[in-house]
Amino acid sequence: MADETxxxxxxxxxxxxxxxxxxxxxxxxxxxxxxxxLRRRRAALASGGVLLAAALVAGGLSLARADRGPExxxxxxxxxxxPFVTPTPxxxxxxxxxxxxxxxxxxxxxTVQITVKQLRTAQGTLVPVGVVHTLTLPRRxxxxxxxxxxxxxADAADVADVADVELGELVDRLDGGPRWVFAIxxxxxxxxxxxxxxxxxxx
Amino acid sequence: xRPPDKPRGRGVGEDAFDAFYTAxxxxxxxxxxxxxxxxxEAQDVVQEAxxxxxxxxxxxxxxxxxxxxxxxxxxxxxxxRWRRMRTALAFARRQGPPATVAPPDPHHVLLVQALRQIPxxxxxxxxxxxxxxxxxxxVAAETDCPVGTVKSQLSRGRAALxxxxxxxxxxxxxxxxxxxxxx
Numbered sequence: 542m543a544d545e546t547x548x549x550x551x552x553x554x555x556x557x558x559x560x561x562x563x564x565x566x567x568x569x570x571x572x573x574x575x576x577x578x579l580r581r582r583r584a585a586l587a588s589g590g591v592l593l594a595a596a597l598v599a600g601g602l603s604l605a606r607a608d609r610g611p612e613x614x615x616x617x618x619x620x621x622x623x624p625f626v627t628p629t630p631x632x633x634x635x636x637x638x639x640x641x642x643x644x645x646x647x648x649x650x651x652t653v654q655i656t657v658k659q660l661r662t663a664q665g666t667l668v669p670v671g672v673v674h675t676l677t678l679p680r681r682x683x684x685x686x687x688x689x690x691x692x693x694x695a696d697a698a699d700v701a702d703v704a705d706v707e708l709g710e711l712v713d714r715l716d717g718g719p720r721w722v723f724a725i726x727x728x729x730x731x732x733x734x735x736x737x738x739x740x741x742x743x744x
Numbered sequence: 745x746r747p748p749d750k751p752r753g754r755g756v757g758e759d760a761f762d763a764f765y766t767a768x769x770x771x772x773x774x775x776x777x778x779x780x781x782x783x784x785e786a787q788d789v790v791q792e793a794x795x796x797x798x799x800x801x802x803x804x805x806x807x808x809x810x811x812x813x814x815x816x817x818x819x820x821x822x823x824x825r826w827r828r829m830r831t832a833l834a835f836a837r838r839q840g841p842p843a844t845v846a847p848p849d850p851h852h853v854l855l856v857q858a859l860r861q862i863p864x865x866x867x868x869x870x871x872x873x874x875x876x877x878x879x880x881x882x883v884a885a886e887t888d889c890p891v892g893t894v895k896s897q898l899s900r901g902r903a904a905l906x907x908x909x910x911x912x913x914x915x916x917x918x919x920x921x922x923x924x925x926x927x
Contacts (some may be wrong), residue, residue, distance in 0.1 A: 556774030568762035575798030
């Protein structure tokens with residue numbers, strides 16, 4: 542390339558060709574997408590608030606019970622016989638999502654086994670569905686993480702403050718009990734394509 | 745990855761946002777195309793960045809540098825591993841039979857191939873400086889790098905591109921011959 546002027550010209554040609562070929566969405570569609578996400582986020586934040594209240598009530602009950610005497614011996618929970626059915630994307634949708642606690646991560650070679658305790662939202666609260674199942678996924682499965690990756694939970698509206706990591710990098714964080722809620726994206730063939738931490742449900 | 749500074753301002757209405765989008769989306773897609781070498785990816789990340797700008801419209805200041813903010817968000821989306829993988833998968837699925845489109849300009853193919861071979865930071869600096877007409881100081885501000893680093897990235901990026909394009913139709917010798925031939 543002879544000089545900077547020539548480079549500038551080549552880049553300008555390339556960018557102009559991109560601009561000509563691009564078929565961007567109409568501005569209304571862009572705004573509609575943004576509005577849809579804001580509505581979802583507000584709804585999720587609202588359910589998160591109710592969830593917190595429910596958790597506090599449950600905690601209070603638990604403390605009250607502690608005064609009554611010793612608890613019975615702990616029983617190691619066993620996974621329920623799982624009626625798990627892989628979610629299927631709705632017509633026109635690329636993915637179907639399962640909401641659930643992701644925990645008990647164990648690395649095994651190039652894979653990571655996780656346990657999923659399925660949840661649903663009902664009247665603004667997270668409710669266990671009663672389905673617990675395991676998934677064995679590639680270590681490289683992409684995960685959109687925030688608090689589970691050590692991120693800051695303070696700014697729930699900051700959509701840019703999310704870490705993109707691989708599942709293998711989170712094994713140490715997810716190897717305990719249920720703590721973080723994720724949306725698990727399944728494609729039309731039932732394969733898990735990604736996990737997204739539903740951090741707003743925990744705030 | 746540090747998030748870009750939030751857009752600061754009094755917020756914008758629909759008409760002002762639409763005007764901003766319409767005026768800048770094509771230009772930004774062209775710029776991101778040069779940065780990423782992938783037109784579909786460029787369009788996708790620029791649109792996503794605008795969606796995020798609308799989500800933050802109460803903070804958006806059209807008198808400030810909203811285009812730089814959108815470009816920064818789009819760039820960060822483009823370099824995100826997760827985004828890259830997921831977009832590739834989505835893009836592959838969207839592809840039906842090949843569309844009837846004009847073949848790409850051979851010069852653009854050469855340039856894209858060369859751009860893809862230089863490090864992302866150098867590519868970004870080269871595009872911001874030589875395509876977006878930002879000064880070195882402005883590139884430094886947008887990329888959150890010291891001015892000296894940007895100068896180094898520009899120098900190395902230009903040298904790498906010159907080396908990669910030396911024996912192609914975009915190389916200086918070929919271009920000069922071509923100019924002579926057509927002159």
